[in-house]
Amino acid sequence: xxxxxxxxxxxxxxxxxALIRYSFLGLFHRVAIPPRLRTVLSFxxxxxxxxxxxxxxxxxxxSAALPVxxxxxxxxxxxxxxxxxxxxxxxxxxxxxxxxxxxWLAA
Amino acid sequence: xxxxxxxxxxxxxxxxxxxGFLVTLPLQIATVPFGLVFGALAVELGLTAWQAIAMxxxxxxxxxxxxxxxxxxxxxxxxxxxxxxxxxNLRMLMYSAALAARWEGVGRGPRLLAAWFLNDQSxxxxxxxxxxxxxxTPAERAEFFLxxxxxxxxFWTAAxxxxxxxxxxxxxxxxxxxxxxxxxxxxxxxxxxxxxxxxAAATAAALSTALHGLPYGLxxxxxxxxxxxxxxxxxxxKR
Numbered sequence: 001x002x003x004x005x006x007x008x009x010x011x012x013x014x015x016x017x018a019l020i021r022y023s024f025l026g027l028f029h030r031v032a033i034p035p036r037l038r039t040v041l042s043f044x045x046x047x048x049x050x051x052x053x054x055x056x057x058x059x060x061x062x063s064a065a066l067p068v069x070x071x072x073x074x075x076x077x078x079x080x081x082x083x084x085x086x087x088x089x090x091x092x093x094x095x096x097x098x099x100x101x102x103x104w105l106a107a
Numbered sequence: 108x109x110x111x112x113x114x115x116x117x118x119x120x121x122x123x124x125x126x127g128f129l130v131t132l133p134l135q136i137a138t139v140p141f142g143l144v145f146g147a148l149a150v151e152l153g154l155t156a157w158q159a160i161a162m163x164x165x166x167x168x169x170x171x172x173x174x175x176x177x178x179x180x181x182x183x184x185x186x187x188x189x190x191x192x193x194x195x196n197l198r199m200l201m202y203s204a205a206l207a208a209r210w211e212g213v214g215r216g217p218r219l220l221a222a223w224f225l226n227d228q229s230x231x232x233x234x235x236x237x238x239x240x241x242x243x244t245p246a247e248r249a250e251f252f253l254x255x256x257x258x259x260x261x262f263w264t265a266a267x268x269x270x271x272x273x274x275x276x277x278x279x280x281x282x283x284x285x286x287x288x289x290x291x292x293x294x295x296x297x298x299x300x301x302x303x304x305x306x307a308a309a310t311a312a313a314l315s316t317a318l319h320g321l322p323y324g325l326x327x328x329x330x331x332x333x334x335x336x337x338x339x340x341x342x343x344x345k346r
Contacts, residue, residue: 001153005185009175010158012189014165017196022222024204026215033204040339044198045170046298047311047334051327052174052195053288053295054312055319065282078289082296089137091296095289099282 070102120250123243127233127254134228135262141169142263144286146270148173151283152180156271163267167224167260170294171195173287174327183323191327202230206252209237210245217249220256226263229255307338 024033057075060068077098082091142163149159154176166172171192178188202225210217233252237243243251277283298304311334318326 001179001182003158006154006158006179008185009179009188010162010165012185013162013168013171013175013192016189016193017166017168017171017199018222020193020196020199021203021225022218023200024207025210025218025221025225032208033201038201038204039342040335041198041201043304043307043335043338043342044194044331046295046304047307047338048174048195048327048331049170049291049295049298050308050312051315051330051334052324053291054316055324055326056177056285056288058316059319065280066285071285071288074285075288075292078292079296082293083299086296088293088296089140091293092140092289095293096286099285099289103282 066099066103067106070106073102074098119244120246123247123250124254124257127229127236127251127256128258129254130236131228131232131255131258134232135258138169138228138259138262139266141173141290142266143270143273144283144290145169145172145176146267146272147274147277147283148176148270148287149267150271150274151277152176154179156268156275159271159274160264160267163264164260167226167263168192168196169263170291173290177284177287178324181323187323187325191324194328194331199225199230202227205234206230209248213245213249217253220253224256224260226256226259228259303338303341306341307334310334310337 019027024031053075057071058068066074074095078091078095081094082088085091145163146156146159149162149172150156154162162172162175174195175188175192178191203221206221206225229252232255233248236251237248274283295308299308311330314333315326315330318330320326
């Protein structure tokens with residue numbers, strides 16, 4: 001990765017994110033957020049996170065350290081523990097702990 | 108609007124800053140693992156430790172940073188990486204609007220600082236405090252938020268440093284990049300309530316997997332937009 005590329009991403013993402021944060025606080029702070037926009041935005045995390053995560057789980061890994069079946073098993077385990085315990089940390093720790101186990105089972 | 112009509116009792120805002128810092132402290136147990144994952148993965152995927160740390164300090168958006176990393180490693184165009192990762196941060200529009208409503212008369216300084224380090228935790232903690240203590244002045248509210256933000260900034264940066272230093276020592280063959288989807292699944296869990304949210308998540312996951320053949324993770328944006336659309340339509344139908 002060239003340094004110019006990395007710094008472009010870092011500074012670009014930093015700038016765009018700062019503008020998003022500054023929007024109502026500084027740029028148009030007399031404007032109330034429209035309810036319709038609020039509804040749309042409330043679905044951003046719940047859509048973006050699975051959109052990013054799903055292909056990482058379901059598609060074959062280029063390093064192939066983890067077969068797809070093992071990844072799906074570890075991901076499902078994380079999801080089930082998360083829903084069962086309603087704990088973000090519990091889910092993450094369970095998933096991380098399960099990964100070497102499924103790797104070993106798949107090997 | 109720009110001058111600070113902060114209460115004459117100037118001792119109060121300082122105390123609010125410290126309070127904000129302390130109240131946010133226990134939550135750092137959640138920040139640290141994500142920072143470690145980001146730092147380690149960034150180094151593994153080819154960023155230098157300094158670049159990883161700079162990214163954490165400049166962006167302060169863990170999820171967007173973790174979204175950007177694999178795309179960068181794949182050599183996606185910078186603009187596409189920025190756009191995809193920025194979509195993740197669009198939720199902060201809501202936070203910005205909610206804070207603005209409580210910060211009437213607060214000067215430009217705190218607003219600019221918020222543009223730098225407004226994050227999920229500080230927003231949630233502050234909003235909770237504002238509701239609990241309606242007697243707080245806008246200046247105190249801003250100070251409370253800034254204290255909370257400083258706490259997150261310090262721990263997020265420190266965890267990134269630790270992760271970046273550890274990352275170069277992680278043995279070859281350890282699938283640490285697989286921690287990224289696990290992190291995202293763990294973060295999604297609290298949102299997975301009710302039909303509109305579940306449908307949004309399922310749509311986005313299915314479409315994104317179907318579009319996985321596209322280069323550079325190009326499928327993520329349409330998949331996320333489809334999920335947002337499905338959730339919005341369903342929530343409208345329910346009302």
